[in-house]
Amino acid sequence: MKDVARAPDDALEVYGTRLSSRLFVGTSMYDSPAILADAVRASACEVVTVSLRREAGGSRAGGSFWDLIKSMNVRVLPNTAGCKTVKEAVTTAQMAREVFDTPWIKLEVIGEDDTLQPDVFGLVEAARILSEDGFEVFPYTTEDLVVAEKLLGAGCKVLMPWGAPIGSGRGLNNVFGLKAMRAHFPDVPLVVDAGIGAPSHAAQALEMGYDAVLLNTAIAKAGDAVAMAHAFKLAVAAGREAWLATPMEPRDMAAPSTPVFGVAFR
Amino acid sequence: MNIRVNGIDCDVKASDLESLLAELDYAEQTVATALNRAFVRKKDRAATRIAEGDEVEILTPRQGG
Numbered sequence: 001m002k003d004v005a006r007a008p009d010d011a012l013e014v015y016g017t018r019l020s021s022r023l024f025v026g027t028s029m030y031d032s033p034a035i036l037a038d039a040v041r042a043s044a045c046e047v048v049t050v051s052l053r054r055e056a057g058g059s060r061a062g063g064s065f066w067d068l069i070k071s072m073n074v075r076v077l078p079n080t081a082g083c084k085t086v087k088e089a090v091t092t093a094q095m096a097r098e099v100f101d102t103p104w105i106k107l108e109v110i111g112e113d114d115t116l117q118p119d120v121f122g123l124v125e126a127a128r129i130l131s132e133d134g135f136e137v138f139p140y141t142t143e144d145l146v147v148a149e150k151l152l153g154a155g156c157k158v159l160m161p162w163g164a165p166i167g168s169g170r171g172l173n174n175v176f177g178l179k180a181m182r183a184h185f186p187d188v189p190l191v192v193d194a195g196i197g198a199p200s201h202a203a204q205a206l207e208m209g210y211d212a213v214l215l216n217t218a219i220a221k222a223g224d225a226v227a228m229a230h231a232f233k234l235a236v237a238a239g240r241e242a243w244l245a246t247p248m249e250p251r252d253m254a255a256p257s258t259p260v261f262g263v264a265f266r
Numbered sequence: 267m268n269i270r271v272n273g274i275d276c277d278v279k280a281s282d283l284e285s286l287l288a289e290l291d292y293a294e295q296t297v298a299t300a301l302n303r304a305f306v307r308k309k310d311r312a313a314t315r316i317a318e319g320d321e322v323e324i325l326t327p328r329q330g331g
């Protein structure tokens with residue numbers, strides 16, 4: 001087994017909160033509220049992401065959604081999705097803190113529409129403002145080590161690099177960069193956020209030593225969202241156990257697994 | 267008085283943010299508010315005056331990824 005500081009229950013600790021599930025699940029794009037609720041249950045996740053939005057006049061959809069989330073007995077991680085400036089992100093975070101009654105904020109400052117990649121300059125600035133204001137910031141970032149250092153310096157105690165562009169389902173686009181990030185920050189909770197498309201991607205992230213994954217579309221847009229949520233639960237658990245068991249190092253050449261000594265006819 | 271609420275031009279009677287929420291039937295809802303892109307706490311809404319041309323955001327919990 002890997003020589004890592006490990007709680008007996010292998011809990012993930014973020015901002016002093018212990019979580020037994022290493023799967024964070026988004027609440028958007030499900031075919032119905034009932035399917036969302038069933039999927040969250042099947043995933044066994046303890047954290048779901050939510051947002052704040054304008055409500056169409058008289059729809060009252062926000063109230064019923066919030067009632068549903070409160071009934072699930074999960075923690076909420078509000079996001080600043082769609083914000084493109086520091087000012088927008090900070091104001092949205094302040095609004096979210098009041099409504100959702102949590103200091104947690106998934107900080108997104110989007111810099112480019114085609115890839116939805118973060119504006120890392122604005123991200124660092126917003127992270128500093130929010131951390132100084134008492135927020136516990138979960139920054140949606142890239143695998144850039146310099147940006148990561150600056151986010152930590154700004155007060156973040158967890159980092160959430162993308163696997164691939166949001167909603168793309170492409171998996172881990174830059175395995176080398178993500179491995180470097182894991183190696184460079186061995187003690188910082190790292191969560192792959194965005195781009196996960198299949199349970200194998202989630203397992204891969206955990207096998208690489210990532211502490212958790214955050215995903216939405218891969219479950220919500222699956223043919224059977226509830227079954228897929230359960231598949232992700234299993235994949236994350238398998239990936240974590242594999243990391244702790246220390247995967248073998250790949251080799252370039254074949255190496256026989258059956259003993260060579262005693263082969264007949266030689 | 268003409269203001270913009272959630273990006274839509276509105277003609278309203280209210281002169282403070284709390285009254286505006288009541289006028290627009292948000293009084294019983296869980297909402298967060300901003301005035302001219304600055305957050306306004308729930309406890310400050312009654313004392314926050316609104317004026318011609320102001321931009322008000324009224325946001326509610328929604329699905330998110």
